[in-house]
Structure formats: structure tokens, C-alpha cells
Amino acid sequence: MRRVVVMGGSFAGLMAARVLSDHADEVVILEQDEISENGLGPGAPHRAQLHALLAMGHMQLERWFPGIVKELIADGAQLGTGTAIQFYVDNILKVPVPDTEMIGATRPFIEAHLRSRVAALPNVELRTAQARDLIISGDQVRGVRFSSASDGRHSATPDGELAADLVVDAMGRSSRLSSWLEHHGWEQPPLHRLRVDLGYATAFFQRGDELPGTQMAQATPGPASSYRPAITEPGALTAVEGNRWSVVLAGYTDYRPSRDPEQFLTRMRRCVPPLQEVANQCAMVDNEVKTYHFRESIKRDFASLGRLPRGLMAIGDALASVNPIYGQGLTLATLQASCLSAHLQTGGRPQDSMWGYFRRARAVVDAAWQLSSTADLAQPHVTGPYPPGYRLLRWAGDKVMVASIFDPVVNQAFMDVLHMKAHPRTLTNPRLLKRAARAFAIPAA
Template sequence: MRSAVVLGGSFAGLLAARVLSEYADEVVLVEPDPLDEDGTGPGAPHRGQLHAFLGMGHAQLEKLFPGITRELTDGGAHLGQGDAIRFYVDGRLKVPVPGIRMLGATRPFIERHVRRRVTALGNVRVERATARGLLFGPRRVLGARIAAHGEPETELTADLVVDAMGRSSRLGSWLAGAGWQAAPVDRMRVDLGYATARFARGGELPGTVIAHSMPGPRSGYLPTVIEPGALAAVEGDTWSVLLAGYADHKPGKDPAEFLARLKRCVAPFREVAEVCEPLGDVEPFTFAESRRRRYGDLTRFPAGLVVIGDALATVNPVYGQGLTLATLQAASLHAHLRSGARGGEPALRYFRTAGVFVDAAWELSTTADLAQPHVTGPYPRGYPVLKRVADGITEASVTDPEVNETYMRVLHMLERPRALTGPRVLYRTARTLLGG
């Protein structure tokens, strides 16, 4: 492959550029926002929020960038496992899972290290410009039209173009305008709000790297007593703390309100609120709906084009799947190119492989979202039965180590959701609920 163009320089675009660097003589990363002086670069509007790097995402990131875990922890990130990761349901601490590892670091910190690795590659260059459209031939995409700020449009020819433009991607309209099919879109409105604040980190909560708390079956998945949230020990001797809420219970940017809600959380959050100094402002963000574009369902699609990251799918961020999903899509692109594909045929195999991971994240998040009273569907067939089973597994996962291990492996995208309905898990769930 002579050349590849990646439209979008945030996390998913960086991963795509890293993969393509192994297969293309030149990779052009098109990004309109300038790099910051410290190299953090552009990012999604929610980049300041607390992000999770799940087990599978962490493993895939290490494959793409060998040694990056050590690099991140040397720079101040925290790697936790076992008792250092604390999950609460309805205010009760779940039994730990020894094999699960999670990284405590902010998204800008992770992106900065990834960006430095990518831009140091000899065949990757950054073009500071905005994507204006695609160049179409009779059967394929031939490149992209771009424009730097205040400059006329120019054309970049490429053997492969990657759409990494995020949720606001205009690819659907570009395809339709050229006579191609736009992908079907699945949506689920969740009406989520969340807010992140930083606190100085001292000797409180020794050994804790990640804590996560959510309402569960006993509270009807509503924050009736315990506020939902997450906290992580991150670089710079800092706690990054997130509070979440739906519909009329969204957190705002008022620091006093944030602290008051934090004191209604489980013990680790209360301790941070009571003894740690707040740093900076509270940053709120809203997320209206989960969205999945089903490119793998199309029968006609131009060659020389793939989609990655939020441009392909975004799911409810409270489950922390976004960064991990991007790394799994990058791994799917790697597998697609390694199989011999070079852009001459439509990348439907890539979309179907990536779709396996998207569908798993979608199934997990939307099934959980439907437990919220304000979420009105669409409901999958047999949902009442599915919900009763899911509630039972969630309840059993609080005290049963084996059920919780499977639960956490699914949450961390190390196994597919169907693992939760295996005979062994269902048997131990029933035994736990019956007091056996």
C-alpha cells in the first residue's frame, strides 16, 4: 500500500495510524486542532472526564505499543489489580477478582504518550486541516478533500481512507451524496449526565487504584440511597472522581453540589470528599444516546474505506468501554490488513470482525440501560426474562467469586456476554440466591 489517510487525530485515529504504519509507505493523519505545547493534542469534548481502560483494552494497547504500560506508570499512572480495584453494587463491596488489571490515568495523559509514539514513526505525518469530503471513483474511495484554516481545498490521494471523525462524522452524507448506501443506525436514548472533578491525593485509601459504585437490583437501579460514581488514582498525585446520573438527576458544575453528592457515595468517595483538597473546576458532560452504525450489514460499499472509533459506535460511557472498543477495532483493522487486504475490495470483513466487539459492548450496555425506568427501548425479544436473569447474576456477583470473575471478564471485554448465561454461572447464581 502506497498511502493511507486517517481523518481524525484523537485516540481511535492514532491507533489506526499506528496499525497502518505497518502496511503503508506513508500515513497522513488529518486533524484540524493544533498540538498543545506539551503534546497532548486534540481530543473529544469529553476528554477531561474520567475514562476507564478495561482489561482487554489495556492488553491490546500493550500489543500495539510494547512497553507503554511501564512508560505510563513511570510517568505517574497507577496499575491496579485484585483488592486495589473495588466495585460496589447497591453500596456493597463485591468480592475481588485477582486476574483483572486496570490502569489509573487520565485520557489526555494516555493520549499524549500514544501520540508521541505514533508521530515518532518515520512514515506518519500530521496534516493540520479539516476533512471536507472524499474523492470517489466508480467503485472505490480514492482519497480525501481537506482544507487548512483559511486555505483553499487540496486533495490527498490514498489507497485507504479511515474515518476516525467521531460521533459527528459526516461520512453518511458523503456516501449518500456519491450514490452509496449509508449504514443503518441503531439508537438508544439514555439521557445521561456526568461530571468529573480532581482532588489532591495523599495517604488516604492506601492500596486503592480504582473504585466504582452503581445502583443495582435492590434499589431498582435508581440512586435512592447511594450516588453512582467512579474514582481513580491518576498521574500527578491526583484523584479523578466522576459522578453520574440520568434524566433529572444529572450532576452539574457547582462544586458544593458535587461535594454534597460525593458524601452520599460509598466510603472511598466520602473519604476523598472529607479529607482531600479539590483541584480546579467540576467538568460536566451530557450523553443523549448510544449509537451504532451497522456497516457490516451493507451489501454495497466502496473499497478503500473503513470506519473506527466513535464514528462506528458509541455506547453509554458509564460502563467504560469506549477506549477499549477503539483498541479492539484497531486490532480488527490489523487482522484485516494482515490477511492480505490492501484496499482493492470493500472492507466488509473488517466491519464484520469489528462488529463482533461492537455488538458485545452494545448488548452489555443497552441491556443494563433498559433497567432504568426512563429508558423506553427498543427492547429485545424476551427482555423481562433476560432482566430477571441479569438481576440475579448481578446480585450473585457481589458475594460469589466465580460468578463475579465471569461478570468482570465480560465487563472488561475479555469474554462475550453469553459467558454469563453458561450453565456453571447460572447454577452458582441460583445456589447463591437460594442461600446455598
């Protein structure tokens, strides 16, 4: 390829650019937001929220950027392993999984390191500009129309064009690609929705020596409970750069957290011991709570289209955006990038229709969707649609989750699925279910 244009310069766009830099003479990233030192821009209000890089995301990130984990840690990120990673179900601490590793860092911090690595590639260019439309000739995408920044703003109409052999949609949940395709006479990809009505809020706290041996802690309701404080207050904390704790609290429908710092602290004190300790011992940074409302999970099924213009693909939230409480988003983007690499390495030509990529990406998206939607549909306010085999998956998942509290082998299998190292269907393995059934006989201490 001579040139690739990536529309969007956040995490997914950077991952795509890294992969495509091995296959193109030139990769141009168009990012509409000026990225400041804290990495925040109006186009992604959820960037300030706590993000998780699961074990598989950790592995894939190191695959594409060798040595980046050491760089992150050297610059202040925290690496949690073994007992330093604590998962609670209905306020009961689960048995640890020794080989689990998670990076504690904010999303802007991780993105800044990726952006530095990608920008250093000799054939990659980052531009502050906003994609406005596709250029399509016949059945081939030929490039992108864009508007450039002027005094911090973008013109209302395109003022430039970039020719390209491949165009990548990394514009996130609010991607306009579907409407562009329809405008040019192409069918929109089917859009699947699952309304979850989740609210979550993040605050930062000064970190000292109040929790020795703890890097991350997460509190999750068990199968028999809903997200209500009478049973458990759902939340998580992780040690991040700058000697801080990043704490997130979540709730559905009318129990969504607010921006009130005192309410935030009150809810923390109802949560598991690590969050209680931070609420009681640590000062909230700037006395500020940032909230975000996630209305629905979505996925766009490009692989099911009967026809698709050649030289076009999508990645990240532009392809699928699932309930963020499960922390799959960043990891899913790394897996989609690896799907792209696999497609290109097995003879796929980006100038052709990207069916091979979309089929591979659909496999990992459907796995993430299955995991999150099975759990979401257990909430009383989520009413469907219910996928085929839902009852079996829900039953098996519930049994395994409860057994994973006490049984290290079951917990290993459960965490492998949670961290996207294994497909959710592995939880229906008869041997695992038999072991889970035996674990029920173990009394809770």
C-alpha cells in the first residue's frame, strides 16, 4: 500500500496504525482533538474514567510495542500480580490467581506512551484534523475528505482530501461511517443494541502506604444479587502513576453515582475493605468526581453485509462498544489489531474488501459481547434480546462464579475468560462444571 488513513488517534487508532505501518509506505492518522499533556479532549469524555488493560491486552500491547510495559512502569505505572490483585464477590475475597498481571495506569498515560511510539515510526504522520466523508469511486474507497484545525476549531465543510489505499474507521462509538456509507449508496452495517443504563464515576486519591501489598481491588455482586448496596457496592480501585489511587463506583438506572464528593465517599465506605481504607485515609485529589453515563452496548456487524466497498475497515468502539464495567474495551482493540495483522499476513489485500478481517474481528467481538451481555441480562431492568443458549451460559457462568470464590482451579478458568485469554464457552466444559459443583461443598470462612 502507498497510503493508509486512520480516522481517529486514540487507543484503537494507534493500534491500527502500528499494525499497518508494517504494510504501507505511509500511514496518516487524523485526530480531531488537540491532545494536551493530560491527554483529554472533548471527543472522548470517558477518557478520564478508570480503564483496565486485561491480561490479554497486556500481552498484545507488549507484542506490538516490545518493552513498553517496562517503560510504563519506569514512568510511574504500577504492575499488579498475584495477591496484589484482589477480586471480591458479594464482599468475599476470592482465592488469588498467581500468574495474573495487570497494569495500573490511566488511559491518557497509556495512550501518551503509545502515541510517542507510533509517532516515532518513520512512515507514520499524526495530523490534527477531522474526517468529514469518504471518497468512493465505483466499489473502491479512494480516500478521505477532512477539515483542518484553525484556531482550535474545525471548519464546517471539508477543506482537504487525502487519497488512500485503505481507510480505517477508529472514530469511536459516535462514528459517522454508517451514515457516510448510506449517503454514497451503500448499505449500513446491522447495528445490535443492548440497553444497560449504567452510570459510573471516577475520583483520584493521594496514595501512601495505607494498603501495602494491594495494587488493585474490585468488588462485584454475585449471581443472586443486583447492583444495590444492601448486598454489595460495586466498585474498583487501582494504583496509578503519580502516587494516586484511581477509584471507580458504578450503578444502574436510578442508582447511578453523582458528582457529589461526599456521596462518593459514603458509597466507598459501604464497599469492600480496600475502598473503605482509601476513603478513610486518603485525600481526594481536587475534591473532584467525574461521571459518565453509558446507555447501551452496541456492535456493528460489517461481516454480515452482502456488499462492502473495498479498502475500508473499522476498529475499536467504532466496531463494538460493550459495557465498560467489565473492562474489555482497550483489550478488545488490541485483539482487533491482531486480527488485522492476521488477515494481512495470510494474503489479504487491503485494496480488496476486508471480509477476512471483519470475520476474525467478529469472533473476538462476539466473545466479548457474550461475556458482557450474559451478565447484563441478569439485571432486572435489562429485558433483552436474549441470545441463543443464554439460559445455559447464564447457569454455567453463575455456578462457576460462585465456585471461583473458593476453588483456585475454577477461579483460574473464570479469570482466563474475564481477561479474554479464553472464550466464554469454556465455562460450560463438563469437567469444569463438575469441579465447580464440588466447590459448593466448601464452606465460606
